[in-house]
Amino acid sequence: MSIELFVLGAALLAIASIFVPTLLTQASPLPTSAAVRQTMLALLPEHLDGPVYELGAGWGGLAVALARRYPATPVQGFEVSVLPWVFSKLRQIIGGQKNLRFHFGNFQKADLSAAALVVCYLPGPAMEKLKPKLEAELKPGALVLSNTFALAGWQAVEERTAPDIHASRVYLYKVS
Numbered sequence: 001m002s003i004e005l006f007v008l009g010a011a012l013l014a015i016a017s018i019f020v021p022t023l024l025t026q027a028s029p030l031p032t033s034a035a036v037r038q039t040m041l042a043l044l045p046e047h048l049d050g051p052v053y054e055l056g057a058g059w060g061g062l063a064v065a066l067a068r069r070y071p072a073t074p075v076q077g078f079e080v081s082v083l084p085w086v087f088s089k090l091r092q093i094i095g096g097q098k099n100l101r102f103h104f105g106n107f108q109k110a111d112l113s114a115a116a117l118v119v120c121y122l123p124g125p126a127m128e129k130l131k132p133k134l135e136a137e138l139k140p141g142a143l144v145l146s147n148t149f150a151l152a153g154w155q156a157v158e159e160r161t162a163p164d165i166h167a168s169r170v171y172l173y174k175v176s
């Protein structure tokens with residue numbers, strides 16, 4: 001009986017650890033699909049002159065792909081939901097990408113001033129909150145790559161439609 005209670009408690013805790021951050025950030029840890037990931041990577045330049053920040057890294061799949069794409073570039077993922085963050089840490093340890101780090105916490109507290117590339121998959125309200133931070137901190141030439149959700153008032157330098165069932169749009173911006 002006590003083992004059953006323990007398992008039930010652990011399951012409820014795991015659900016709450018995803019549900020509560022989702023309520024607070026208005027972003028669930030839904031991962032970017034493989035098709036959209038390929039479309040995003042295809043928009044990026046061959047080389048980057050500075051670090052990559054993934055804001056809301058979820059389970060880490062997109063950050064791992066970015067770290068593999070740019071092995072000489074530091075890639076930093078930020079995630080506020082504990083279970084996806086633990087999963088992404090394990091993924092990094094097992095995968096052994098030396099240029100990849102996952103931080104637990106609110107990306108609003110990260111300093112983005114050195115970023116060559118910021119990547120996100122955040123719904124509209126979260127993008128609205130992020131926009132003034134990007135405008136205040138990113139240097140000229142920095143790139144912003146977004147899955148599905150556009151930055152209102154910004155002009156994309158490239159847009160593509162991914163070959164997934166949602167025909168997801170992908171947006172690339174360059175800070176001027």
Ligand SMILES: C[S@@+](CC[C@H](N)C(=O)[O-])C[C@H]1O[C@@H](n2cnc3c(N)ncnc32)[C@H](O)[C@@H]1O
Pocket residue numbers: 021022025027028029030031032054055056057058059060061062078079080081084105106107108120121122126147
């Ligand atoms: C839709 S998921 C995207 C996951 C991953 N970027 C991907 O594309 O596969 C959005 C993630 O952003 C996280 N998130 C939202 N706001 C955040 C914040 N202020 N700080 C850190 N993580 C945040 C959520 O917890 C969620 O896991």
